[in-house]
Amino acid sequence: MTDSLTGTVVAVARDDGHRFSKPTRDSITLIEGIGVEGDAHAGATVKHRSRVRRDPEAPNLRQVHLMHSELFDFVAQRGHEVAQGELGENVTTAGIDLLSLPRGTRLTLGADAVIEVTGLRNPCTQINGLSAGLMKQLVYVDDDGETVRLAGVMSVVIRGGVVRPGDGIRVTLPDAPHEPLPVV
Numbered sequence: 001m002t003d004s005l006t007g008t009v010v011a012v013a014r015d016d017g018h019r020f021s022k023p024t025r026d027s028i029t030l031i032e033g034i035g036v037e038g039d040a041h042a043g044a045t046v047k048h049r050s051r052v053r054r055d056p057e058a059p060n061l062r063q064v065h066l067m068h069s070e071l072f073d074f075v076a077q078r079g080h081e082v083a084q085g086e087l088g089e090n091v092t093t094a095g096i097d098l099l100s101l102p103r104g105t106r107l108t109l110g111a112d113a114v115i116e117v118t119g120l121r122n123p124c125t126q127i128n129g130l131s132a133g134l135m136k137q138l139v140y141v142d143d144d145g146e147t148v149r150l151a152g153v154m155s156v157v158i159r160g161g162v163v164r165p166g167d168g169i170r171v172t173l174p175d176a177p178h179e180p181l182p183v184v
Helices: 049-054 072-077 125-129 134-138
Strands: 002-013 030-031 064-068 091-094 107-109 115-122 139-141 146-148 153-159 161-163 168-173
Touching: 064 072, 064 115, 072 134, 115 161, 125 134, 134 139
Parallel strands: 064 091
Antiparallel strands: 002 091, 002 168, 030 161, 064 153, 107 115, 107 168, 115 153, 139 146
């Protein structure tokens, strides 16, 4: 693995209920193999309701959801005002192109926490509850017929720690060849 880009944690959020948006916090605590302490999606096995119905014993590849703050500017230019945590993310970042990271990239958040990127978030239509038509901005088919997903990335916790707004993010890419992010 090789160290690469750096970025910043802009906001952190968690919610103990299965609500779409998450309130921002002063800090969150990541727990190895579990996710965000006190968050409804924390656990070694799947917690997302539709995934639990399919296979309640499947591993939870969606322990921590990251969203790039640059997306908020993108959708604002298209008439959709979205605040940090409203899209259900746990960590809002700046300065890192999350969507182009290869599978297995590790992100060190702050001094201690390490997460591993597992894939792209496949958003659901609840997004339109925030702003009518927002879903079409986050998932669409491009001119080449490829589906583009902009709703952040999912990850698992490799090493726990406290994460706060203003913390640095260090990106460690996996050894080549790099695999593109699948939908998880």
